Amino acid sequence: MSNQKPYSNLNATLAIARASLRSILRSPSAVVFTLAFPLIFIVVFANIGGGGVTVDVGVAKGADTLSPIYKALTTVSVVRLNTQLTDSLLKKNLEKGSLDAVIDIKKQNAQPPYVVNVKYTKASLEKGNILKSLLNSILFRINSAVSTAPPPVVSLKEETVSGREYKYIDFILPGQLGFSLLSTGVFGTAFVFLSLRQTLVIKRFFATPVKRYSIILGEMLARITFGLTGALFIILIGHYAFGFTLIHGWTTVINMLILAFFGLLIFMGFGFTVSGLAKNESSVPPISNLITLPQFLLSGTFFSTSAFPKILQHISEVLPLTHLNNAMRQVAFEGAGIGDVGKELLILLAWGVVIYGVAIKTFKWEV
Structure with a gap:
């Protein structure tokens, strides 16, 4: 056997x-x-990081993209504007750091004519500071262009949200x-x-x-x-x-x-x-x-x-x-x-x- x-x-x-x-x-x-x-x-x-510095900025739905502030931002090579994201995705991407900031530009029938709301994230403080400096420069230039002294054309409101560094x-x-x-x-x-x-x-x-x-x-x-x-x-x-x-x-x-x-x-x-x-x-x-x-x-x-x-x-x-x-x-x-x-x-x-x-x-x- x-x-x-x-x-x-x-x-x-x-x-x-x-x-x-x-x-x-x-x-x-x-x-x-x-x-x-x-x-x-x-x-x-x-x-070496990601190469050249780029600041990714989400644009809130309904933001005034015809305003002089928005047009000025489009001419800045280091700023990359994204107008395609929903409000929920803007919030989510800001918190996780894949967006460096979210900007909302509103035109109003009051003084000043434009209000710029910017949310930065703690996940990307360095790039947020770059954008802050650029915005201050743009707003100073726009406000200074007004020949009359009183109220500024644009006011800036800023906020920093918590986030995890990406x-x-x-x-x-x-x-x-x-x-x-x-x-x-x-x-x-x-x-x-x-x-x-x-x-x-x-x-x-x-x-x-x-x-x-x-x-x-x-x-x-x-x-x-x-x-x-x-x-x-x-x-x-x-x-x-x-x-x-x-x-x-x-x-x-x-x-x-x-x-x-x-x-x-x-x-x-x-x-x-x-x-x-x-x-x-x-x-x-x-x-x-x-x-x-x-x-x-x-x-x-x-x-x-x-x-x-x-x-x-x-x-x-x-x-x-x-x-x-x-x-x-x-x-x-x-x-x-x-x-x-x-x-x-x-x-x-x-x-x-x-x-x-x-x-x-x-x-x-x-x-």
Whole structure:
């Protein structure tokens, strides 16, 4: 009577995953793209800040945008006026520091003809002081232009609200985390399956009882393990070395890792598609770059998409990395839960359905 254990595809899947993970860890390019590049960008941007100084000012609904005060502000290059936000979003963004101030200009049938109400935030005192200085200069110039001495044309009413400081690391780290996940998902998956086909490893697997889904799941499990470990490393380095905000501590870390898991799963779909389209290893980078480069540049990885021209903002809104980055920032800084970023997850899910449908059509098991 034989004591041989029955064959287990689960064990085969785990064995493939372990072997693939060891292979990833031995690959310099995988470590560089997943860990080294994102950390280098985090160090650089965390220390130099966001580049040139820009004061983001929300304009209250109903504000007089035809007034000389508003027109004068539009000519100041460092002031970026936003007229698109609702009152609730103005309040929320002011408190979290993504707006430096909110301005409301009212025209009245009394003296003075204009009243300017400005709310600053303690989360951005330095930029608030810049705006305060600019406004005082503008109002002095307008009031001084009146030939007669009495009442001023404009009066200024100021208020400072409490808020949590929104540091540049709070913007840049989620973007670099997305950069890492996209690189791991696309380049890692594309290269490995193309290599497995060309070296006939997959063909040898077919001579064993290993199921096809075990090969796929094993490789995916290895990349997910590597990607999430890298994500955790980036988050913790960012928090302890540069003060990256984790509003709810370890709960926030777990929520970010859940988002990272969904993002990586979808980005691997792009990798499967590339591996099917590529004829050889030299054709993988060009095809992969067509997918990754627009997302690196247009998805708020390095710079806020609000600074882009309108046409680029519309393109940005379509890209999956944009929604992953936005969800990461909401969870980390604003304290949103997974349920609060449902819109972003639904868009990622839609991308997942589409890209895996394409991957099924293009993926090849043999050369």
